[in-house]
Amino acid sequence: MRKMGAAGAAIGSVSIAGCSGEQTTTTQGDDGSGGGGGSDARVVEEDLPEERMMDDVIHLAYTEQYNPGRYQANQYVDQRLTDEMGIPTVTDPVEATVVASREESGEYDIVTYRWSANNGEPDSIIVPRFASDGSQNWTGFSSEEYDEIAYEQRQETDREARQELVHQAQDIIGEQRPENQFLFNEYYYAFRSDRFEEDSVVVTDTGLRNIWNYTQIEPKNEEGNTIVTNNWDPSDQLNPLNANAIGPSRNWTPTRFMHDMLIRTGPELEAQPWAATEWEWEDDTTVTFQLREGMTFHDGEPVTASDVVWTYQLMLDLEPPAYLNNVVQVVDSVEQDGDYTVTFSLEEPYVPFIKTTAGIVPILPEHYWTSLMEETGTTEQPWQISITDDRPVVGSGPFQWGTWDQGSRFEMPSFDDHFMAPNIDMRIQRPLSTTDAEYEALLNGDYDLLDYWFGDTEQLAGAVEENDFLSSIETLGVGRQSAWVNCQRPPFDHVPMRQAFNAVVNDSQQTIINEAFDGYGQEARTFINPSLSFWHNEDTTFFDGGIEGATTILADAGYVWDSDGNIHYPEGMTGK
Amino acid sequence: MVNKRYIARRLALMALSIFVVITILFFLFRQVPGGPMSAFTNPRMSQAARQAIIEQYGLNDPLWRQYLRYIVNVAQLDFGQSFYYGTSVSSLIFDRFVNTMSLMLTAFVISYTIGTYLGAQLGWLRGTTKERAGMVVVLFVRSMPVFWTGMVVLYVFSFQLGLFPIGGMRGTGASYTTMAEKFLSTDFLYHVALPVFTLCTYYTGLPLLLMRNNLLEVLSESYIDTARAKGLTSRRVLFVHAARNAILPVVTAFAIAIGFAVGGQVLIETVYSWPGLGREMVQASLRSDYPVAQAAFALLSVIVITMNFVADIAYTYLDPRVSLGES
Numbered sequence: 001m002r003k004m005g006a007a008g009a010a011i012g013s014v015s016i017a018g019c020s021g022e023q024t025t026t027t028q029g030d031d032g033s034g035g036g037g038g039s040d041a042r043v044v045e046e047d048l049p050e051e052r053m054m055d056d057v058i059h060l061a062y063t064e065q066y067n068p069g070r071y072q073a074n075q076y077v078d079q080r081l082t083d084e085m086g087i088p089t090v091t092d093p094v095e096a097t098v099v100a101s102r103e104e105s106g107e108y109d110i111v112t113y114r115w116s117a118n119n120g121e122p123d124s125i126i127v128p129r130f131a132s133d134g135s136q137n138w139t140g141f142s143s144e145e146y147d148e149i150a151y152e153q154r155q156e157t158d159r160e161a162r163q164e165l166v167h168q169a170q171d172i173i174g175e176q177r178p179e180n181q182f183l184f185n186e187y188y189y190a191f192r193s194d195r196f197e198e199d200s201v202v203v204t205d206t207g208l209r210n211i212w213n214y215t216q217i218e219p220k221n222e223e224g225n226t227i228v229t230n231n232w233d234p235s236d237q238l239n240p241l242n243a244n245a246i247g248p249s250r251n252w253t254p255t256r257f258m259h260d261m262l263i264r265t266g267p268e269l270e271a272q273p274w275a276a277t278e279w280e281w282e283d284d285t286t287v288t289f290q291l292r293e294g295m296t297f298h299d300g301e302p303v304t305a306s307d308v309v310w311t312y313q314l315m316l317d318l319e320p321p322a323y324l325n326n327v328v329q330v331v332d333s334v335e336q337d338g339d340y341t342v343t344f345s346l347e348e349p350y351v352p353f354i355k356t357t358a359g360i361v362p363i364l365p366e367h368y369w370t371s372l373m374e375e376t377g378t379t380e381q382p383w384q385i386s387i388t389d390d391r392p393v394v395g396s397g398p399f400q401w402g403t404w405d406q407g408s409r410f411e412m413p414s415f416d417d418h419f420m421a422p423n424i425d426m427r428i429q430r431p432l433s434t435t436d437a438e439y440e441a442l443l444n445g446d447y448d449l450l451d452y453w454f455g456d457t458e459q460l461a462g463a464v465e466e467n468d469f470l471s472s473i474e475t476l477g478v479g480r481q482s483a484w485v486n487c488q489r490p491p492f493d494h495v496p497m498r499q500a501f502n503a504v505v506n507d508s509q510q511t512i513i514n515e516a517f518d519g520y521g522q523e524a525r526t527f528i529n530p531s532l533s534f535w536h537n538e539d540t541t542f543f544d545g546g547i548e549g550a551t552t553i554l555a556d557a558g559y560v561w562d563s564d565g566n567i568h569y570p571e572g573m574t575g576k
Numbered sequence: 577m578v579n580k581r582y583i584a585r586r587l588a589l590m591a592l593s594i595f596v597v598i599t600i601l602f603f604l605f606r607q608v609p610g611g612p613m614s615a616f617t618n619p620r621m622s623q624a625a626r627q628a629i630i631e632q633y634g635l636n637d638p639l640w641r642q643y644l645r646y647i648v649n650v651a652q653l654d655f656g657q658s659f660y661y662g663t664s665v666s667s668l669i670f671d672r673f674v675n676t677m678s679l680m681l682t683a684f685v686i687s688y689t690i691g692t693y694l695g696a697q698l699g700w701l702r703g704t705t706k707e708r709a710g711m712v713v714v715l716f717v718r719s720m721p722v723f724w725t726g727m728v729v730l731y732v733f734s735f736q737l738g739l740f741p742i743g744g745m746r747g748t749g750a751s752y753t754t755m756a757e758k759f760l761s762t763d764f765l766y767h768v769a770l771p772v773f774t775l776c777t778y779y780t781g782l783p784l785l786l787m788r789n790n791l792l793e794v795l796s797e798s799y800i801d802t803a804r805a806k807g808l809t810s811r812r813v814l815f816v817h818a819a820r821n822a823i824l825p826v827v828t829a830f831a832i833a834i835g836f837a838v839g840g841q842v843l844i845e846t847v848y849s850w851p852g853l854g855r856e857m858v859q860a861s862l863r864s865d866y867p868v869a870q871a872a873f874a875l876l877s878v879i880v881i882t883m884n885f886v887a888d889i890a891y892t893y894l895d896p897r898v899s900l901g902e903s
Contacts, residue, residue, distance in 0.1 A: 081883060097610030097864060242662055300884055320627040381632065406661075406671060407851030408745055432743045432849040440735045441742050547764040 009456050016486040041551040043560045043566075050165040054491055055575045057081070057089040059483075060099055060108035067454075069480060072516040074112055077483070077508050084325070085504060085554075086545045086567040088493075103138045109486050110501075111138075114185060114480040117528065119359055120205060120269030123352040124155045125527055130173055140488035141178035155349035157284060159534075162351065167537040170526045177498035181503040182481040183513050186287075186474060188457045188520060190442060190464050193451035193471035195224030200423075201471075203377075205266045205478040205531070209253055209451040212267050214427060215398050215420045224424065224448065229339050230438045231429040231451040238393060238404070240362045241315075241383035243322045253451075254410060257427070258298075259294035259329040259362030259395035260290050262308070262342075263354060264374070268530055271354045275363055276342075277305070284349040285332075291340040291360065296417055297365045298400040305336035310366040313343075320383045326357045368394045398422050443467065455519045471544035478521065478529045496557035499543045500550035507546035586888075590881050598650060599879040601870045602643055603687065605861070612659050612864040634661060646870075655871040658861070665867045673838065675745060676852035679760050679768060680837035683775035683786030688830050691780040695787025695826075697811075697817045700810070702792060713721060716782030723843035727775040730847060733770060740770045771848045775841060783826045790822035797821075802849070824895055831887035835880035 026512060059078050064071040074091050081089040089110070094102070101110050113241060118124035128134040131150045132142040146169065153165035173179060189208045191201060200218035204210040219225045237243050237252035240259055257421040263279070266272035276289035295303040312334040315327045330353060332345045346353060373379045373390070387393050392401035398418045402411030414422040430447075432438050435455030441447040443463060454459055464470045485492035494496050508526070512520040522530070526540035543549060558570025569575060582637045599843065605804035613626060630636050634645065649656060651693045655665035694710075701707040734740045742745065745767050747752055752758040794800065843852040853872060 095610060095862060097862070099615070101610050200853045228749075239662055319628070321625040321632070324625040324628065384657070384662070386657065386661075388663060403751075405746075406663075406668070407675075407856070409748075428748060430748065431742065433855070434743075434849070436740045437730075437849055443740060444742070446742060446748070488855070 010082050018572045028345060031045045037558070041548060041555050043555050044563060045560045046566045048560065048562050051574045051576070052571075053575075054087060054221045054533070054567050054569065057109045057491060059089055059091045060102055061091055061112040061170050062099060063093045064095060064114060066096060069516040069518075070112060070114070071511040073508075076512060076516070077182075077505060077553060078507060079545070080504055081501075085500070085550060085563050088566070098225075100255075106138070106140065106488055108487055109489070109492060110483050111297070112481070112483045114479045114481050116205065116477065117532060119355045120266045120478060121352045121355045122532060124356060125152050126166065126169050127426060129398070129527075130169075130178065131468075138496070139178040139484045139486060141173075141176065142174060142487070143176065146172045154213060155284070156282065157349065157351055159516065162218060162350075163534060164381070166528070166535045167539075170528055170537040170540045172536075174526055177492075177502045177543070178485060178487050180483045180485070180498075180502045181509075181526070181528055182483065182505065183509055183517060183521035184476060184478045184524040185481060186476050186520040186522065188453065188461060188472055188474050189450065190453070190460050190470055190472045192442070192445070192447075192469055194469035195220055195448055198412055199469055201473055202267055203475045204265075205269060205475075206475075206476070207452055207475070208473070211257060211398065211420075212266070214257065215426070218423050224290055224446070226428060227424055227431050227448045228428045228446065229449055229451045230431060230447060232431045239383055239385055240364060240393060240395070241320045241322065243249050253417055254399075254412060254429070255362065256395045256397075257412060258401060260295070260303070260394055260397050261362060262358040262361060265355055265359050268286045270289075273361060276358070279354065279358070279511040282343075284537075285346040285394075286343060287353065288341060288343045291342065293340055294421065295396055297368070297396045298415055299365070299368065301365060301367055303363065303365075303396045304339045305342050307366050308342045308363055309334050309427055311361065311364045314364075314369075314382075315361070317381065320381075322383065323361065326360060330357055342395040363396060364521045365394055365396070384484070399427060402426065421504075426496040441465070442470070449455055457520055474520075476531045478525050478531055480527065480529060482524075483523075490569070490573075494573070495559070496559075500553045503543040503545055503550035503553065504547065506542055506544055506550075513546070531552070581642065586885055590885060593876070593881055594878055598647070598870070599643075599700055601873050602646055602866075605866050605869055606639065607866065608861070608864060610864055612866060614766065616654075625846045629636055645865060650829050650874070651705050652872075656706035656867040658860075658865055658868045660863055665871045668868065670872050671895075672851065672853040672856045672872075673875065674755070674759075675850065676838065676854060679771055679836070679850060679852060680762075680775070680841070682768060682887055683772045684830065684833055684837060686772065687776045688783045688833075689827065689890060690776070692787050692819075692823065692826055693784030694780070695784040696814060696822070698784070699788040699791030699822070700814050700818075702795075714781055714784055717777050720777070722774060722778040722841065724769070726847040729770055729774050735879070736857060741767050743847075749776040771844055771850060774847075782829060782833075784827050786829060787819075787822060790825055792819045793816055794822045799887075820897060827890055827894060831883040831890070832880065835883035836876075838876045838879045 017150075020492050026454070054207050059074060060077065061074045062070060064177070078089040078091045081087040092108075099111065099113065102108055126149050128136040129138075130137060130141050131147050149165050149172070153162050156165060157171050158160040163275065167404055187207055189203060193209065195221060197218040201208070201217055202210065202213040202216055204212060209229075214227070217227070231253060232251055233338050237255050240255050243252050243255060260275040262274060262276040263271045264274040271294075275292055275295065277292050279289045281287050289308075291305055291308065295301060311513060312331060315323045316331060316334070319328050330346055332347045334342065334344050341530055369382065372385060373382050376391075378385050387390070389404055394401070396415075396418070398415055398420050399412035399422065400415045402413050406412050411428045414425055414427070431449075432441060435453070437454075438447065438450060439455060439459065450460075458463070461472065464472045483501075485501065487493055487498070487500055492501070506523075509523045513519060513523070525542040526537055528536045530536045532536070543553065545552065553569070557571075560568050560570070562568060602678050612635065613630060627636075630722070634642060637778075646656075655669070657663065658665050659666055660667060693811075698707050698710050701710075730742070734742050745764065746752075746758070746766045747767070750761070750763040752761070758764060800813060800818055800841055807819075811829075839854050839857065843853040844850065845852040853875075857869065857872040857876075860872060
């Protein structure tokens with residue numbers, strides 16, 4: 001029986017290797033050692049006690065429907081672990097909300113999804129994800145050495161010194177391997193080049209859906225003046241104080257476009273002047289922003305320092321959940337000096353402040369919001385005010401509120417008095433419910449560009465090749481597809497097991513990129529994407545050697561296999 | 577024909593059923609794994625922030641207290657605020673309900689009119705080649721999955737021929753100020769045509785088959801022979817004497833179909849990007865947006881229950897032999 005299994009596994013790997021034309025190291029399964037594949041490094045023992053046998057490793061995953069590429073990648077890795085390593089791994093696909101809740105409660109061994117550095121700020125991964133008390137440290141990884149470095153980097157104002165710390169943090173995670181990257185994602189975006197000047201299109205980490213693109217894109221004709229795109233309505237984050245979920249399922253693009261922030265993260269992921277023309281650190285915990293003069297809100301009222309102070313003070317006083325992390329816990333006080341100068345005092349040194357606070361918090365018009373709060377009687381929790389056509393938002397951003405036909409479309413006319421007034425007249429989000437419909441809409445001209453594309457990239461690329469009126473733009477985003485492991489329970493509470501897993505994943509990367517992601521991706525060894533070139537540590541420790549390397553790591557740590565090829569824990573360890 | 581006590585008893589039973597349904601819905605949705613927090617909060621958010629949101633939604637209270645609060649609110653027709661949209665559930669559901677009904681009612685009225693008429697004709701023509709051919713066509717069309725028909729129709733008329741829009745309920749440039757303007761415009765008709773056509777191919781089958789079979793039974797009754805013996809035209813015999821009696825089950829089917837129409841046709845709404853209630857119900861369930869999901873399903877059951885009642889009452893008028901509550 002086992003022989004059959006081994007032969008099957010070998011055929012499976014060969015056929016995958018055949019498709020990619022590159023992967024040739026995955027066929028060790030049929031070298032005859034043991035019964036079920038594996039490498040020469042295996043230590044095979046007879047009569048191993050039952051309790052040392054490894055239980056099923058649960059790989060918590062998104063469903064195939066949610067993301068076919070990711071699902072295939074998971075299946076491939078799990079199959080290799082099972083067939084070639086003797087580690088019984090089971091893919092457990094569940095709905096998106098279930099993935100999140102099970103991950104938080106630690107009901108998994110491996111979990112995979114895509115994650116990125118918020119606003120290009122490495123701190124958004126370093127502390128929350130891997131520090132012992134990090135708010136999103138669901139792997140349960142814990143290291144005193146790491147914690148020290150993680151907190152030091154966010155206080156280090158010297159850029160070079162901070163870079164060194166960020167590199168060290170990557171190295172520790174690389175050695176300890178709570179996270180194992182599948183790939184750095186590359187993205188493909190398509191637009192109607194018959195309607196826009198091609199070199200005016202700007203792509204950033206959020207794709208074409210970024211303010212730089214929507215303000216700079218240059219229409220060639222009448223049709224290009226109104227951009228219709230597929231971004232999903234329901235625009236559920238329209239109350240700027242309720243931006244609770246800036247995650248993948250939510251859409252706060254309209255809010256970002258209708259408001260100004262002090263700064264914005266630019267296309268190169270660096271802080272760029274926006275409502276503030278310049279800023280300066282007075283000392284470790286004091287930073288002063290110089291506001292741009294002559295700005296107005298959409299209702300014509302001027303934007304002044306008092307609006308900025310009012311916005312931040314409101315957050316400090318009322319503590320909207322969405323701004324607990326980046327305002328309430330960070331800012332001690334905020335003061336104005338004249339009409340155009342705002343000074344923040346921070347609780348403690350916090351270098352990421354510029355991008356993750358000043359770059360995210362929308363400046364709200366005091367006069368409008370105070371009357372809105374009074375009118376609705378919602379003075380304690382203004383984030384609960386529902387924003388509709390009858391009660392729209394007023395901001396000062398490059399786009400303003402048009403109409404919202406819930407579920408059908410959201411229109412934003414451009415705001416001509418803005419210092420970065422768009423070249424187009426209007427942006428319309430008009431969702432269609434299938435990727436086929438989105439694809440046809442781009443071809444027939446209903447859409448001008450696709451803000452995102454969840455369909456088959458090769459299909460879209462094919463259309464661009466065939467049609468002169470379409471062009472494309474590719475970018476290495478800030479995202480990575482990774483597998484996190486549960487460091488709190490067997491088998492991944494044991495570091496060699498994580499390192500061996502890393503060796504298998506690294507060996508699978510080329511196949512994953514080529515087969516599951518149509519070639520759109522790069523090999524990845526660390527959690528900071530190379531597009532954040534200053535912070536990316538290209539020498540991060542990782543484990544190679546494929547199945548052979550993984551087996552050696554495990555054999556050295558005392559793991560053994562039975563004659564059927566099943567892995568067993570080292571003596572003195574059990575999976576309980 | 578219908579006595580008042582019967583109606584009162586039925587109404588009381590309906591109220592009880594609705595209460596039971598709402599209760600089951602409340603607890604059912606809370607059994608779904610995942611829960612609203614994972615769907616509504618930013619995974620980057622801290623524990624404190626999550627806690628604050630949980631409190632905001634009242635999700636930290638014991639379940640029984642949440643339930644009591646919900647029942648009291650629903651009794652006052654207050655369905656709360658959507659976790660996801662942050663807007664009032666009533667207005668959200670109402671908008672979607674109108675969208676769905678504009679599609680489904682149009683389709684049902686057309687289907688049942690055509691279906692009843694053709695069914696009567698086929699029954700009348702029983703045993704002829706025409707009837708056999710007709711039955712083959714009807715069964716063939718009825719067996720096509722409606723989402724598949726939708727995709728084919730969309731592919732041919734929209735993707736390939738470009739005659740109809742790709743989806744949605746209105747054009748990019750269209751604007752409306754009133755509801756009437758919205759649903760009576762040519763822009764709306766242009767968008768509704770393909771989905772209605774698709775739905776009709778499917779829904780016409782049921783009334784047609786029902787009508788035909790009933791008619792066959794009625795035609796064997798002796799009063800039909802009498803009518804013929806009187807020398808009435810075939811048309812008159814068919815439509816005035818036979819069809820009127822054969823139509824009863826079709827009426828019930830229509831009433832119940834209207835009830836279920838509220839749930840829309842999720843697949844058709846998806847194929848045609850129709851912003852209807854059916855799709856919203858599925859989405860709300862997946863997102864654990866309890867207030868929206870509960871209200872949508874409650875609305876569905878209220879209408880199904882009511883339409884059943886209406887069908888029963890309608891019977892007594894259509895068929896004087898039927899009387900309710902007199903025993």
